[in-house]
Amino acid sequence: MPLLPRRFDRLKAVLDCRMADLTVLLEHVEKPHNLSAILRSCDAVGVLEAHAVNYSGRLPTFNSTAQGSQKWIPLKEHSSIEVAVKAIKESGFRLYGTHLGGNARDYRDCDFCEPTAFVLGAEKWGLSELATPLMDEGIFIPMCGMVQSLNVSVAAATLLFEALRQRRLAGIAPQAGEGLEPALYQQRLFEWAYP
Amino acid sequence: MPLLPRRFDRLKAVLDCRMADLTVLLEHVEKPHNLSAILRSCDAVGVLEAHAVNYSGRLPTFNSTAQGSQKWIPLKEHSSIEVAVKAIKESGFRLYGTHLGGNARDYRDCDFCEPTAFVLGAEKWGLSELATPLMDEGIFIPMCGMVQSLNVSVAAATLLFEALRQRRLAGIAPQAGEGLEPALYQQRLFEWAYP
Numbered sequence: 001m002p003l004l005p006r007r008f009d010r011l012k013a014v015l016d017c018r019m020a021d022l023t024v025l026l027e028h029v030e031k032p033h034n035l036s037a038i039l040r041s042c043d044a045v046g047v048l049e050a051h052a053v054n055y056s057g058r059l060p061t062f063n064s065t066a067q068g069s070q071k072w073i074p075l076k077e078h079s080s081i082e083v084a085v086k087a088i089k090e091s092g093f094r095l096y097g098t099h100l101g102g103n104a105r106d107y108r109d110c111d112f113c114e115p116t117a118f119v120l121g122a123e124k125w126g127l128s129e130l131a132t133p134l135m136d137e138g139i140f141i142p143m144c145g146m147v148q149s150l151n152v153s154v155a156a157a158t159l160l161f162e163a164l165r166q167r168r169l170a171g172i173a174p175q176a177g178e179g180l181e182p183a184l185y186q187q188r189l190f191e192w193a194y195p
Numbered sequence: 196m197p198l199l200p201r202r203f204d205r206l207k208a209v210l211d212c213r214m215a216d217l218t219v220l221l222e223h224v225e226k227p228h229n230l231s232a233i234l235r236s237c238d239a240v241g242v243l244e245a246h247a248v249n250y251s252g253r254l255p256t257f258n259s260t261a262q263g264s265q266k267w268i269p270l271k272e273h274s275s276i277e278v279a280v281k282a283i284k285e286s287g288f289r290l291y292g293t294h295l296g297g298n299a300r301d302y303r304d305c306d307f308c309e310p311t312a313f314v315l316g317a318e319k320w321g322l323s324e325l326a327t328p329l330m331d332e333g334i335f336i337p338m339c340g341m342v343q344s345l346n347v348s349v350a351a352a353t354l355l356f357e358a359l360r361q362r363r364l365a366g367i368a369p370q371a372g373e374g375l376e377p378a379l380y381q382q383r384l385f386e387w388a389y390p
């Protein structure tokens with residue numbers, strides 16, 4: 001089927017807002033509805049690609065609520081948290097580990113305009129003890145209620161939308177493809193247009 | 196069992212941050228994990244109570260991921276959307292209907308410091324045609340990706356945390372019980388302390 005010009009323009013409009021310097025690393029997040037919701041938020045905010053580590057060795061599964069977002073946000077699998085952290089750090093990201101207490105900073109006091117990776121933990125256990133010391137900084141979303149934690153997809157979205165808010169305010173949220181190297185932009189456009 | 200002083204202080208600390216003038220109305224949101232995630236976010240942000248309409252007539256169900264938030268956030272059931280809207284308007288709230296397009300305002304341009312009710316729609320269908328004209332204003336969270344909507348609990352949290360951000364900035368987020376009438380504060384404290 002030939003690619004309709006309208007479809008091509010839509011793909012370009014989406015790539016125009018994508019940011020290679022904002023991402024998430026999901027450590028053992030397993031429920032399909034959470035994975036799906038997180039990829040939808042990544043897509044909405046303009047994240048280029050996401051990362052995951054799954055100790056179970058199983059491939060992450062999505063459900064219909066993903067609305068196909070897994071097609072538009074590649075989820076890169078890493079064999080261990082160490083391997084994942086090394087790769088993401090080498091790409092120049094600052095890793096923000098999410099902690100629910102103790103030695104962590106209020107996310108509203110952080111600057112997410114530099115290359116930022118949010119690291120989110122498992123539904124039941126949170127970030128592993130292995131992951132915690134590998135982070136550049138610990139952050140949390142203050143909660144003033146009785147329950148102890150937010151749903152992981154809610155926490156991910158809250159952080160991602162805050163990063164977008166800060167970048168828009170600073171005038172650096174991409175609008176015309178500035179968020180990607182030109183070669184990468186062309187490569188993605190080609191892959192999306194002719195899958 | 197006697198109430199430990201520590202426990203009593205914790206209940207008070209939570210009530211100190213509760214706001215009677217921020218709420219959500221859920222129209223036919225049905226998945227237990229979404230309802231649970233939304234109530235957890237309400238609790239974290241300091242919402243006093245939430246509202247729901249369920250056409251199916253079934254009681255809303257939560258799952259274990261609610262972490263007991265349904266104990267701390269009463270979910271008031273209404274028999275129809277008209278009844279719910281009337282009750283909430285009469286309490287002085289402005290109703291913001293969430294729409295995915297058309298005649299709606301970017302949520303970042305709205306002022307949520309006045310009494311605010313966010314109205315969220317069903318996972319599959321969004322807000323009903325019945326609900327839409329009853330709203331004071333339509334709002335949306337801009338999305339710059341390929342998928343059409345956010346998960347409903349993600350949308351709810353994004354709006355609630357934005358309202359909290361604005362209220363903190365304006366210095367009106369309660370910290371010492373200012374968010375509740377003294378009589379209501381005492382009543383809730385009593386109910387929580389001696390259930």
Ligand SMILES: C[S@@+](CC[C@H](N)C(=O)[O-])C[C@H]1O[C@@H](n2cnc3c(N)ncnc32)[C@H](O)[C@@H]1O
Binds near residue numbers: 141150153
């Ligand atoms: C449901 S929580 C894990 C709860 C676990 N019982 C614990 O104590 O860590 C799952 C993940 O959601 C994220 N999360 C939940 N609430 C958060 C908050 N208030 N601030 C930052 N991240 C949060 C974190 O990534 C966390 O690892």
Ligand SMILES: C[S@@+](CC[C@H](N)C(=O)[O-])C[C@H]1O[C@@H](n2cnc3c(N)ncnc32)[C@H](O)[C@@H]1O
Binds near residue numbers: 294317320343344
């Ligand atoms: C999954 S959406 C419904 C999608 C449905 N297909 C439609 O077109 O309305 C469920 C609810 O999430 C909320 N929601 C999702 N994305 C939103 C956005 N970008 N802005 C505001 N609310 C949103 C709305 O309350 C919506 O009714």
